[in-house]
Amino acid sequence: MSIDKNYITKFLKDLLLIPSPTGDTEKAIKFVESEFKNLGLQTYKTTKGALIASIEGKKKEAITFSGHVDTLGLMVKEIKTNGRLKVTKIGGYSLSTIEGNYVTINTSENRNYSGTVIFEHQSVHVYNDVNSLERTLDNIEIRIDEVVKSKEDVEKLGIQVGDFIYLNPNVEILENGYIKSRHLDDKAGVAAIIGIAKYFVENNIKPEYTVNFFISNYEEVGHGSSSALPTSTEYFIAIDMAAIGNTQTSEETATTICVKDGSGPYDLETRRILEKVAKEKSLDYKIDIFINYGSDASAALRAGYDFKVGLIGPGVDASHAFERTHINGILNTMNLGIGFVESIK
Template identity: 50%
Template sequence: MSLLKDLVSTPSPTGNTYQVIAFVENFLQELGIQTRRSRKGGLIATINGEDSIRQRMLTAHVDTLGAMVKEIKPSGRLKMDLIGGFKFNSIEGEYCQIETSSGKTYTGTILMHQTSVHVYKNAEKAERNQENIEVRIDEKVNNAEDVRGLGIEVGDFISFAPRVQITPSGFIKSRHLDDKASVAILLELLKQIKIENLRLPHTTHFLISNNEEIGYGGNSNIPPETVEYLAVDMGAIGDGQATDEYTVSICVKDASGPYHYGLRKKLVQLAEANQIDYKLDIYPYYGSDASAAIRSGHDIVHGLIGPGIDASHAFERTHRSSIENTAKLLYHYVQTEIIQ
């Protein structure tokens, strides 16, 4: 949970993940685990196993939702262009950080232009969209020239404050649990493998991808020997969903189609054999690094599991037990033989 808190507190909107990739890289290097970076900026760690002919890959993505400066308004406010699949209403009232191309950062607040009820009679009726939502910068700026004087320009990245909190009842609520909860789980799994000196049956690659929110994070850097490819990403909660905040969610189908039936059954058998609480579910408006890998033409067995995350792509929440159940399933999974 402490590691997860550090991860969500490190800004990493898709396209600007250098800081968080360096954080993960340093975490693994301190464990003595060698890593390499892909040309796209992702990070890959490999644990050699007994069988290097048939290999497996696990992935979680460290990139998050965010925005870019679309326009500097004459008022000195900023118009945003969204990065990732979410709605403007989910970030209204949020604190944010603007990072310039020189690396300087400024804070701000995301607000409706028509926020003040003392001025705008029908403020609640205005549409939450790119025209009405803007960033109020915490600097003395009155016009576009003042803003540019700070070094802020079109294309600068905007990160949303996570507001992370861990409750005594075991919940962690924060933005960006998608998918930093899963990244934390994979990092702790690697730590456990190292500490226990586990000898895995198959060489296993761990990809920390950094472009998942825009659809292509895990579609490359997959060794040709890879047979099984398991994405670890959030389980979607809502009306009609089986997923909850306490179990590991095993996805059977998302917007890309069904996941590999044999791998799904194997994961269920592992969960039941090891008293791991799980739910099977379908995510109707969802894609993962595993589905991106399939779309890019890789001949692999693909699966998807993860902790259940409430209010996805908004102010998210999960429970310690969901993280624990996901971690337990992965621990047992990497010690199994690849399905025939």
């Protein structure tokens, strides 16, 4: 299957550069919507702000792929008397993974201010407990790159409790195919979805089943796909990152078929079809289980939807931190999705 790598990497880079923490995803949704429309697909948004695009099949029964644009992030919890900010987390991650990260504080008037996530006792030249103290929400703060020495100084900038704080992604796409960035979970998966759509459109292929693409905006907080999914869906395939670690089989250059996560095992028939496709297409693939993990597929099942579910995705190292994947992992995921559509009659 011929796939334009440059198209995929450019789309992914552009999407990664759009801040989209859960709760503030409109710009990212509009960007993906524009790409679907450029491909000639009809789209609509749910009341909750998710995006759905469709390729009409020969049958009304549907395969629905999901990927999410919402990411980890922060919000202003408190303005301190010294002009720094206390925060609350959006999504689940260790505070150690954001220490030193540059951020952008976005106000309700859409003014942006630069800042840095730092530990209260950051300087080794001043504090003896820099290495020994656990990082908590009580001692991590945002240093604003403005002359602010008091709470009042900060408030004059228009910064207030509830403002979103974007973690700068630090995107790098290397010539050898590696892609380094925050938020590859799950923007790498969304790039694979765009590639699937592009393949069917550009090759003028009408699949047997209608194919829907559900771009979720609340996955990181557990309810992205809990409502408004296309009612004709028979197979629901979440495309999300595959976590890499010492006890895992997943690899950055491969696609992973997840057979079980924290919500329990996924549909066995769907798994078998995915495995068969991967073997027939000679794809680089892994089978894996993720214990501390949930997806839009599991959220849909909890919501009571009656369809078969699967979970696939590119391997992502250092998940929910400074992540890394490889273009081949995205391409293998894309080709697995294409093959799955073509195998359902």
